[in-house]
Amino acid sequence: MVDQKTPADAAASRGRGGAPAIRERLTRRKPVEELVAETQAAEGTGLQRHMGFWQLSMIGIGATLGTGIFVVLGEAVPVAGPAVILSFVLAGLTALFSALAYAEMAGMIPASGSAYSYSYATIGEFMAWVCGWCLMLTYGVSVAAVGVGWGEYINELLHLTTGLSLPQALLAGPMEGGLVNLPAAAVVLLSMFALLGGVRESSRLNAVMVVVKVAILVMFVAIAVTAVQEGNFAPFMPMGMAGVSAAGATLFFSYIGFDSVSTASEEARNPQRDLPRAIMFSMILVTAIYCLVAFAAVGAFNWTGFADGETSLAGILTKVTGTPVWAVVFAAGAVLALASVVLVVLYSQTRILYAMSRDGLIPAAFSEVDAKGTPCINTLVTSLVIAVLAALVPLGPLADATSIGTLFAFALVNVAVLVLRRTRPDLPRAFRVPGAPVTPVLGVLACAFLMFSMSLSVWLAFLAWLAVGFAVYFGYGMRRSALERV
Template sequence: MEAGTGSAGLLHSLVRTKPVDQIVSEGGQGAGGELKRTMSLLQLTLFSVGATLGTGIFVVLGEAVPLAGPAVVLAFVLAAVTALFSALSYAELAGTIPVSGSSYSYAYATLGELVAWVCGWCLLLEYAVSVSAVAVGWGAYLNEFFDKTLGFTMPAAISNSPGEDGGVVNIPAVVVVLIATLLLLRGTSESATANTVMVMLKVGVLAFFCVVAFTAFRAGNLTPFAPMGWAGISAAGSKVFFSYIGFDAASTAGEEAKNPKRDLPLAIILSLLIVTVVYVLVGLSAVGAMPWKRFSLSGSEASLARVLDEATGMAWPSAVLSFGAVVAITSVVLTVMYGQTRILFAMSRDGLIPPIFQKVSPRHAVPVANTLIVAGFIAVLAAAIPLGRLVDATSIGTLFAFSLVSLGVIVLRRTRPDMPRSFRTPFYPITPLLGIGFCVYLMVGLGAVTWTVFLLWALVGLAAYFAYGRRHSRLAAEPAGRPATGKESR
């Protein structure tokens, strides 16, 4: 039913918020079954690290260095500061509203249904496209490993994206999506265990890279340090912000964490600190080992392997790195796909998207149909879209969602000041305001084509909301004061 008639009713339906208590009480419930609380603080932290670490370093560094030169290190710091402000806001809301919807659910509780829908729609862009971009990089490192160890590479027609170096369809990108899908379908606990192993391997491989690259470090390679000035650093910062996407992955596990109010904020902050330290060390060692101008000649997808080739003149170091990247990037695909399925789960439970996305398998306690639909969509993107477009489209959707989270902290502090919070954003309201400002600043640094794609995506999302979401919203259909249970029939 509609919450009124005419323009007043329309406005009410767009700005209605979902009570925090109701959001929390519905946690874990879905059609046909429930999600299980199996994830510890370590697993949550490594889930966020797994979703983050590798995305930028293994895939995007080669595109960022030509923009900023050796000052790409500062670009990583700029992106880290932006991410930190957002992470502190995420930590507060994740501890207060520990559910699967992440920033979508936070926006629903603070900014209203329409803003929540737009946020969730942008998250679809962020998660699906970021997984696709990483999957493209996975294929490049797989080819690099085959070349160094077996002396052959897959044909360009099936290993490159369409329009790039003779590419027709990127088959390896589809394969890694299928691997992640099989792991997710086995269950959350099994996925978390597999991710833990892959993250440990990933950190070990990047430590190996740093040791080898620093042996070839030349101070002269850092001069001039910022050849394109602040404009170059800012442009590279917008580009490498892609490498911080994923630190919020723990927030999508709010309904499967053992102690969400304590562990979610800690996992978000710890994961961001870990990946920032690693990024700065790897970035510094890379530009110190290879002149920055050569990055534009070496190809972006497997740039770290090229650094080791030039630094050592031997094949085995880059073979080790490439193997590690193949396994490590799989963890990014796994954890980000997990995050997207849980956000869709929350949106479906609210009635804004079809109920099939919240159907949980009683046997494995995972949303099977949801996972398969997401995997199919991501596989098509990964097979058919070039890397550069994927990176920029992901960054703008993420920055928009992050800014809404910071705004949500401000709104919830004003509307529910006495609500218990397991973590409080320090230096409020300066921190969330800076989070919004930095996100807007980096969004402005993205190109016109990226903005066009983003706005078109938002318009499609609005059309979908008015065609389906608004009419099926469970919040609108429920009598005031009656909390929903995710198990009601549709």
């Protein structure tokens, strides 16, 4: 049952001047029933329900299958050696625990706020804000990071087909000795225009790009596996378990995106049935593809060759076949594949902001929608900020910052499952995490393990981001919260 307070209780919990006491304001929750009722009340005036299982699955695959395998693999192999395969397994298991938790929560609370909404219903407003703030980091920086990876493949495709390359000044920001990463900013802006055209149209475009990216990765495995040599796997773990865990923390970036399915909750025709299925299907398919690609890549090309940081999957195809033809096909497919990630993750970012705006924690303009059900101002502002980020910051710091914010948010979703299992066992669940409470606890521990595998510089950047978030919440969000007026 939802907690009920008597007038005396309410008065006792309020400070001077009738304002709620600070502790109550930080821990106030939004009941599950209210979250569900809000999404139903918004039908016809807010986001529009038109997505089925396949469209939702394409969102999950489209957001997940991207830069992690196309670009970040090359950065992880020198850290773990051939054991990078185990690093993928470690990162995948961590993501799987959280995927199970997401599946249970999405089936119960079909709200576009994803982990933010789940935290609001279980842990309280302050932790929900922290979760939402981390998701801003996750989605926003992830889009920028994928944009940087897209620019690298655009340049590689140009070089393979014409022998020319883009000037370094237009391929990197000031931190890398350039001026601005023009391709990275361009793909973000192109995705912005696609989203402004309407969700139906952009979801169809994403589905086409997902088919292309799966096809080219299958093509890579089929070609590279013919050149696999047993000697390339020895020594299998040259950096020990420390290398495996460090690479796993970096490669966790590869699994970010399956939770994008839950941000489409308010645009799903049957969210309770289709969301859990789409989350698990996309996770299983993506994990299988990642393991196959990693095996084929390190088996066909000795891991020490990745140390220069310039070995890409397209480059491996050229070395294996002796001709650039397949590399051209792969690079062209990668350009489309990474564009789909930018499109879907940018979409997810706008939906998180939509939910936070509806709750009053950020300005109301972010929850205004046009006749097509598109949050236009939200999409414009978010896209422009991310385009600037993509143009100026290199891939490595972006990927690591994205991973730590995501791991924190995922840990909170596992906590939300534990809380609701204890406080609201009566709620109908379309999907139940198997092995609970052990499985969600393992999910929290796995997220913590990977977080503490990250470098001090990443932690300092994360803590700085949280400090800014605290200032925004206490300076604006807490006083403007919709629950402040209840």
